[in-house]
Amino acid sequence: AVLETFLSNPDRHLSADDVYSLVKSTNPEIGVATVYRTLELFRELHIISEQDFGQGMSRYECASDDSHHHHIVCLSCGRVWEFSSATLERVERQLAKEHDFEVAGHNLQ
Template identity: 45%
Template sequence: MTIDLPSLRQKFKEREYKLTPQRQLILQVFIDNRDKHLCAEDVHNIVRQQSSDIGLATVYRTLELLSELDILQKMDFGDGRSRYEINETSTPHHHHHLICLACGKVIEFADDLLEDLESIIAKNSNFTIIDHQVKFYGYCEECRNKRED
C-alpha cells in the first residue's frame, strides 16, 4: 500500500474519522521522514515548526490513533519511548532492526530468514503465528570504531 495524503484521507473516511489539520501535519511528518523511527517528542518538535499551537498531548493521541488504524507501526527499542514509522505494507512481516547501544541509531534490514523457523514452531506447537519482530542490539560501525580507539 502506498502511503500518501489522498489514500490516507480515504482510510480515515472509511473508518469514520476526521482528518483534521493537526492529524494531517503529523501524517506529513512521517511521509517526509519515511526512513526514520520517530518518537512523540521528535514529531512534536517537527510539527511545532509549522504550527506552534499543536501540543504534545495531541501528538500522543494522534500517534495512538494512527497506530490503531495501521497507518503507523509502533515499536519499542528498549529505550523507554515508543517509536513509530510509516506502515507501507499490508504484509504481516516487516523489516527488522539493528539498534546501537551507544548512539541509539536504528538500522533497518529486510532479510527475513525466520520463515522456515516460524513454520516449524507453528507446526510443532500447533500455534498460528501472525507476526514476529527481530531486534539485534550492539554497536554500529561508527561507535565500534570509537570504542576501539
C-alpha cells in the same frame, strides 16, 4: 501536520518527542497532547505502527503492506535500521514446528 511529518521522514523511526519537535517547528501552536492523541489515532487506523526497542519509549514508523521486516538498534546512539531475512523467517518457522508452538513475536539480543 503529524501525517506530513511521517510522509516527509519515511525511513525514520520517530519517538513522540521527535514528532512533536518536528511539527512544532512549522506549527508552533501545536500542543504535545495533540501529538500524542494523533499518534494513538494513527496507530488505531494502521497508518503508523508502534515499536518498542527497549529504550523506554515507543518509536513510530509508517505502516507498510510490505513483507515482515526486522530492526537493528544501536544501543549507543539509538539509530534504527530495517532489514528482511528469509533465513531468519525460515529458522523461526522451523523452530515453531519442531517445538509445536506458535510464534507471537520475537526479540533477538
